[in-house]
Amino acid sequence: MKAYTPIWLFLTFFIIFFSVPQLLAQHPVIPMSVSENSTPNAFPLVINKKTAAIITDSQDAPVVQLAATALKQDIQLVTGSSPEIDTTGVVRAQCVIIGTLGQSQLIGKLVQAGKLSIEAIRGKWESYLLTIVKNPFPGVQQALVITGSDPRGTAYGVFELSKMIGVVPFHWWADIHPERRRALYVSNGTLTVGSPAVKYRGIFLNDEDWGLQPWAATRMDTVIKDIGPVTYERIFELLLRLRANFIWPAMHECTKAFYHYPDNPKLADQYSIIVSSNHCEPMLRSNPFEWKVNFEKEYGVSPGEWRYDTNKSRIYRYWKDRVQASGKYAAIYTVGMRGIHDSGLPGPKDKAGKITLMNEIIADQRDMLREQFGDATARQQIFCPYKEVLDLYQAGLKLPEDVTIVWPDDNFGYIRQLSTPQEQRRSGASGIYYHISYWGAPHDYLWLSTHSPALISYEMTKAFHFGADRFWVVNVGDIKPNEMETQFFMDLAWNVGKWSPMQAAKYSYSWAAEIFGEEQAAAIAGIKDRYYLLAQHGKPEHMRMLQFDPIAREERLRAYTLLIYDVEQIKRRLPVRLQSAFFQLVEYPVKGAAYMNQKELYARISLEKEQMKNVQEAQYYSRKAVNAFDSIQILTDYYNHNLENGKWNGIMSAAPRKLPVFNMPPVAGGPDTTTVPKNFRKYIDSIPGTFIHTPDTAAVQLKEATSYIACRHLPGDSIKRMPGLGVGGASVSRYPFTGQSFSEASYQDAPYTEYRVSLSAGAHIVSLQCLPTQAIHAGRRLGMAITINGQPPIFADINHQEEDRLWQVNVLRGYAEATAPVTITYSGTAIIRVYLLDTGLALNRLIITPR
Template sequence: MNFNHLLLNLRKENFNLGTVFCFVIFLFTSIFCAQIWAQRKENQLSTALKATPAAFPLIKNGSVPSILTDKADAEAVTLVANAVSSDLELVCGIKPDIFHDLNKHEDYLIIAGTIGHSKYIDQLIKSKKINVASIQNKWETYIMSTVNAPIEGVKQALVIAGSDRRGTAYGLFEISKLVGVSPWVWWADVKPKPQNELYVLAGNVVSKEPSVKYRGIFINDEDWGLHPWAAKNMDTDIKDIGPKTYAKVFELLLRLKANLIWPAMHDSTKAFWYYPQNPVAADKYAIVIGSTHCDMMLRSNTFEWQVGYEQEYRRKPGIYRYDTNKDEVYKYWEDRVNAAKNYEAMYTLGMRGIRDGGITGPETKEGKIALVENIIDDQRSIFKKYFGTPSNALQIFCPYKEVLDLYTGGLKVPDDVTLVWTDDNFGYLRQLSNTAEQKRSGSSGIYYHLSYLGGPHDYTWLSSNSPSLISYEMTKAYQFGADKFWVVNVGDIKPAELETQFFLDMAWDAKKWTPEKASQYVYDWAKSTFGEEFATDIALVKNQYYQLAQSGKPEHMGLLKFDAVTQKQRLAAYTDLIEKVDQLKTRIPQSLRDAYFQLIEYPSKGAALMNQKFFYAQMSLEAAETDKKMALNYSQKAKNALEQIITLTHHYNKEIENGKWDGIITHAPRNLETYAMPKIANPEILSDSLRNPAPFDSRYLEKVITSIDGASSSNIVSLNPSDFKTKKEILLEKIIVVNGLGVGGKSISRYPFTGKSFKNDEYLHAPYVEYKVNLKVGEYKLSLKSLPTDAINNERNLSMAVVVNQKPPLFIDTDNSKKNKNWTMSVVRGYFEKVLPFKVEKTGETKIRIYLQDTGLALSRIDIVK
């Protein structure tokens, strides 16, 4: 927004010029100061390959400095110091020693510790060698400084001081990043570039506090990946996901600056607390233990209220129902609080069914609300017994699925409990805090999905929610006060590595990757993961992968029917994607080939081949009546696509890293129909292994066929919403273009999301965009495709006003919150559509003005159909 435009808008709002001048000076000064502050906070220590005056020798002539920690410090500090030591060994071949006293003399040291828990850090503070005032008593922060003569006999040290144990851990892992070690060094075999010399230039870094206080992952639907892999390769003694697996998970979380786990909880996996060393490992790594939206009070009901109950209590359980079996359920919860009271833990309040289902109890909504309120009161009485006051226990309430209806129906939740809002399971947030809820002392948080098992269809094979979509929704959440808790469903962790890191990077700094910048993230990630030489090409591949998945996830291809034009376009685009992947692979160093396969090649080719499988199968049936030879050709291509998916999956499990990942990936999670061979014109060419899969629970699968019109069709004029000719913005707001968002490749939206919501009678005051297109006289349809999002909260709508050639406005409600057939179509095909008829009475220029009455509305594509 330029200065004149700002003045104009202020005048329209009846501000006088004196007020305008003072406001503008204040605004610009605030922005300038904020930018300076951000630059200072984002400053990082730099490295050099050659020695310079005052530089700290991190790697020099085949030697590395030892790491000094205090044995009395948190165990996480020692564990991370050992991990950093191993990282340095990967880079230079020399593993630094770790010691806890000063008997060993060295000229150069890495000194790491927590303020108030490390005598070495406290001595440096006392001697004024380091200044920790900027992080004192703050949450998970650290300083990193080069210090001359820190201790008698030591020339120089690289000092990491943390405000708490996780702050120290995060600071130590910054050393790994400085030497080029990826957080995915173990989980995706991203091998660092060898270095013979590396110096840290003199300086001082002060980390920021995280944007979101509790940040973590939910391991879910682990039956077909993480569980069989862990049983076979990690926790082989118990043949389950146990402490050895979780130790690797917890280390990864610290590398990603996360601090919380919702453990795996499916039927295939015994409860997290069943193995005593699991919570011990979490505490050692300073990870907060939580439990899912359906597993209250740190219990894991699918195991613990059934098999586990008999082992724990030596008898069979009664009904998991509070109104008729209160004493038994209460004791079940209290026993877990007693076991967990000395761990850093977070408790989910309320009650749902044993699995991911509604509460068993009264039939009426009013009865259920009264029961859940009584349950919460009783749960908090347990906290009072063990923690002195309920507020001393970390507590969340998650209005997920049917629980949202109870909450919006009047269910009261104590003010200090964190409300955890959810997405609709497909990446679009259902609701955020309104004005009153934003004042709650417990604040709010988010439970988000990168993977999902359930209707209308799973997407647990590949991970395809783009950074642009994640940023759009999570920035919205943060701006409406969701800053206490973010957890993301990552399925088996693999192959959602990039998307998981992006989510957690946003949780650490929610203002760094705003929607306007989010599409640039992949380049930044690729640069740090594979090197600057490959970053541009990898970003092109991944962003193309995300864009194609926006209008049809690989797992959903069995639900979608594309017209011939779009089908041809997608086949061409995926062929191009495979060619890019293969060409780039020839340039990737051998040491990074396995990482490249896991992070880039497998998901890209998997998605492409899934599209080919369905398209060629459909084409074979269409050709069967007219050209049997062509039908056979298409049938063979469909068969080949599935065989290649199976071959790629075999390579992932058996051939990379000497079988390290054996069992982690299956090409057919839950043996769903979509992963098998679709009907083809020549089924006799199929081998037995490619025929129909085992039966599955069909209640999760709702058949949906969606037609998507191709933009090269002769009777369609397509506009990208970003191609507007004019626009009007309002005070402190702008209309942004979000690359990589929506089926059109770009979407427009109002920003920030906290802007005013305009009612229909106020539409003329709303921001607008205007398009001009030459049309002939006649009747047309205007198709407006927007991201299938929900209204932000109950104080807002999700509306547009459309004015064609200055005719009376047509008002559109784009809210996609109702779980019905239209919702299903929208989330599967990637857009919500409204079609408006209009008439052109004079050949020539037609003006289409669209008023964006609400924030959170992302317009993705405009089609004019004759």
């Protein structure tokens, strides 16, 4: 009798056989490591002060040579020994061979001889592998081979080795001095890293007036006194170390245009960094300088008005000239048009007229590209429906299919809209413009970086699930002090699945371990996580717009006092080589936020005590407020003038844009400039913010959303706990984000969570606090259905897409709120069930209050 293989077993083998290589490429197991001690068949990179030679092909891309030079410097930084670099192809007994498929003869020979398998990366985007090859060539005992599917992939592979020996991406930018090692052995094995999840990944240098530009002018590009090639060289290397591939250059009026300095685009080309332009700078132009300041010098005539309907000829030529000048470089072109600097499209007053004009503008821009490259689709193009442009797009603006839509967030980390099913079928796909730094209403946050990995992951993973996998850009402001958040954004863009919303809160530990070591990682991660949670309730820069009740205020002050204490304890335990890094990455942001809160809150307490005629306590709190203000100045002065012998002089401002929140507020008994106004209550009420209330009675109950006693999942649509997300410190949400929406009529079919509370008979208010997100796209909401003890449901929808007073309140206080009046017929245990009708809704906590 014949034996037949069960069909299920055959299918299982088929799926595993064909899926595992892809999974390993995207989520690689890393058997390769670096140690000071030799292991069997390990490659001796450095031993007895002798270093393996670095071999490249002179015909390979410039970025490969630059990465090889950086590796040489990294090895010397770690061991004190400097390897030789040879571009003639002459190999040594022990050598590191670096090269790109199709561009390096050495790599080609290894492949042809069957000594290097490259099938895992062949033809892929920015993929790379590291492997040890025995006897690769006559006279060569071993070679550590680093190869990429393209030049950037090769560079990424080189910097992967740098990380393995202890040189992390921000090592220069945050003075993370690596531990010295007497030897470096690379363990035998192969590391293969497949293509990134997101094709184009980059940063936007923005609002550089108070940090990056003055620092660059005085410490880097001192001849031109501006952000120029010396500064950009450091930035481009950082991008490669972060596995990023494009940049939106700095463009404020304080900075001359990127293309004004010819060495800038040449340098970007050498580093294989793609140059693009931001949402309000079409066709690689930079209007604040090139149109407003330099046009007449460039063309010999005045620019005229920035209006395409009345000044088309000059604007057209202005754009076309840049297309021609940039044609030899890799570029991503922004199409469309806005005001000269982040304002609405000038021209027709009515929306229909603006749409007609915008369609004409985009058609003309495409003609320029067609003339230059022979095909309008030959270069990547993006369209960013930012602010008022989103209204035009929603009202019927026609966009070519191949143009990538780059959806913006609301400037505070919550994405305004994502692609509909129809938009997801566009060949141009979509991307995201995201902020971790912002200048604008209701208030800037340019000073400190306070978006948690949990929040970034929630929003960006949601975007990825809805097709935003073509282009991610993050507004990093001055780069510093946004180091950790920038690195997380890039790590997420490379491998979205690794740092899902369920896992993102663990990033702080991973990051701290990489920089400060496993021994201190848990304590440092705990500090960062508490810092993010406090900022979710109110960013340091927003303290002048927020009011806290006495209980919330005391809890906040206590939490910051403990943070300062913990920072000091860890600082004492760190070696000297990590002190500068700890100051920049942990101490300055944590203490800065703490002192800002102390300054504002102690000042208000002092005024309250003065109103109560309690003179001694009023003076006590006045002094504490003044001390906190002074501490910010001292901390910032140290950053600029003492840290690393003045390396960062000018990079940090204690008062970006000199906004009132950075000043000393009124205090009791202060000098004339700070004395309490005669009408104290009128002064407090004039603070244009929102009130943060803490339940303070035994009758009020607070339930964290993650404390549910039961929940219901659907197939492929689960309720997930998401640590670190929202004001409660954790949230529940449906996952994946592509689950269906449920109507009010079908609410009982939706996933839900259930909570047990003890309530007295009578009327109550159930408040549901949620992350202040926005509905995913048209046709979706952020709806909930609330039932208590099986009574008929109460429906709520927290979706609010108008940037009005309610939106301002929500983003400042860190949550949106829905309330449901309920009546309890008898005292005792009550069961509250919350149906989550839509995805993208993150429930933080429930508060039940008698009424």
